[in-house]
Amino acid sequence: MNPSNRNRVKAFFDWVDGEEWCAKTPDEVVARQEKKPAHRSSNDLDAYRRFRRLNQAVGALFCITLAVVLTMVVVNLPLFGDPSNPTNNEVSARYIERGIAETGSANLVGGMILSYRVFDTFGESSVLFLAATCVTILLRRDRKNTTSRDLRELHSDGLADRKDKDIVLRTAVLLLLPVSVMVGFYVMLFGHLSPGGGFSGGSILGGGMILYSRTFGSDSVRKFFNEHLYHLVKVVCLMCYGLILIYYVFTGSNGLDNHIWLGIPGNIISSGIIMPINVLVGFEVACTIYAFYALFSEGEM
């Protein structure tokens, strides 16, 4: 690779990292980044503040007009709680009457979103994955973009290894955390028999991990959940969900037989593929929620 190509490749990677990629000396780059915006244009601010009262009055008037128009619409919509609404048609009748025979799950809503409308749920998991990736891109600290000033700030406020010395909090968390984790696993595993499912159970698990990390320091969570495990769980769960979905859609749509054993409704091992999907989605959601917390508070996991 001749030198100009190498420079272009380096420029591309610098651009991806958000650094200055046009030709500048490193001193100029650092000086420009460290410069604080000294004074702002006062003319624009004054002009805005002069019109702020009028702006908010017009805004309030606009919102009141919107509320009046929408209320007129709401009064003419089908009434609340009416069994003869147009929304209660043969689709919901089919889901209720043949739901437990075709999906095997006692929780009709959970069975519906994981077998009849499984595409929507896969899109939702993808949105969660995408949000975690975008937050990682924006907030992750690595060697290249951490200045010594950032490190000083983190250590001076104790945010890097946050530990709470309060005895009441530590005792309460020691008593509360096992119950919370157990409830999270229960809601995740029993998503086809009782209300809940993958998302609720995963959120409860993620919340439990956040609590543990806040009280006992992030090193305590890093013992069993580090960055490699996070990436592995996130990618493997979504990929397995995608493969199950491909199999299900290609054999189960259009009335084809998909050969997944449904079991006796009411047992824990029943409803075919719904319980594994709940477990996969729950673990992915728990990892994502803990990743949000870790990236916001420290910038790394």
Added chain:
Amino acid sequence: MSDFLSTLWTQRYMFTAVILFCIGAFSLVFNPNLIKKLIGFDLMDGAIYMMLTSAGYIEGRIAPIVTDFSATPSVETYINPIPTGLVLTGIVVSVSVTAFALALVVRIYKKYHTVYLDVIMASMKKGVD
């Protein structure tokens, strides 16, 4: 007039959803603080979810969890399960969007040292880099 009021009372959930939506829209558009804008966004989301779920409720029927496995479930005992499924997806998407928007706010603060949009716009016009 009393007819209008009694219909409004019957539609109380949708009416509250309309009010919350308008409050959220006011905060999203006319408040210069970025965090208040995001709170307004979340209020609008909550209003829409309440409107969808109240469209699925039927008077006198219970939640769609089957407890009696001997008989086929009849339509007369359960509410409409479809809007509940839609809102479940919506709640998760709402928290994803909130997390991403808050990460953007943190990065904006690092660059401009303020969260007030009018100051940020003035700084941008001035060409502060």
Added chain:
Amino acid sequence: MAFVEVLLLGFLVACALTAVLHRSTMITILTYMGFSVVMSVIWMLLQAPDLAITEAAVGAGVSTALYFLTLQKIRELKESEDAEEERRRKAGEEGRK
């Protein structure tokens, strides 16, 4: 029953108004947390237990925690810059003495 519904819906609107109109950002986030908890109870009234569990875990738990973390990062950077200016000012005064 109607009284309970009126109470809950009125509390929702009051929380929303407080969140939007108050000056302080911390009060906004706390009232938004109360808004989420009352929404969770309303989902139970509308016979949707899946939504109640999810809203309680996600809205009143994770979302509010993220808002507080953002607030901490914003104030923290502000405080540390002010602290640096104080230090520089004090060092300048002592140098001049």
